[in-house]
Amino acid sequence: MESWELKRLAPWFVLSCVVLPWAVEQYGDDLKAAVAEDLEDPGTRTFAVEHGGRVVGAIQWGAEDEPDYRHANIDIYLDPAVHGRGLGTDAVRVLARHLIDDHGYHRLVIDPAADNTAAIRCYRKVGFRPVGIMRQYERGPDGSWHDGLLMDLLAEELE
Secondary structure, eight states: OOHHHHHHHGGGGGSTTSSOTHHHHHHTTOHHHHHHHHHHOTTOEEEEEEETTEEEEEEEEEEEOOGGGOEEEEEEEEOGGGTTSSHHHHHHHHHHHHHHHTTOOSEEEEOOBTTOHHHHHHHHHHTOEEEEEEEEEEEOTTSOEEEEEEEEEEGGGOO
16 A cells, blocks of 8 residues: 555544554554554555545455464454445455455454444345354453454355
């Protein structure tokens, strides 16, 4: 991603409805560096989500390639101004199809905050199913721990 895109993505890391509230605690005011570090992780592949000719978010994936546990994971964050338009569902569905068809993954996982009903609804539309609650899974900006929901999708369940 270009540096101007990094600048546009950084504010979303601090929003409570976005996946990475840990960035506030870990990086404070230097969120641009946090975003750059996340995007430079060689184990993570990140793609811009565009709408109306502008970058409105990003979607990324990583993998566990140990043969006996092989699977991929997905993470997405979108500008709250574009929530509710189906962009997240479309982006997750396209990436899931790519991971299954082009990379041969038979299982995908995603882990929204347990109270993020919009994200959970989005992932269910793609075919993800709840597996279970991960108690005190992530720390919120206020320092308290919050539960996450582990969801998975088997290749034949992709909608």
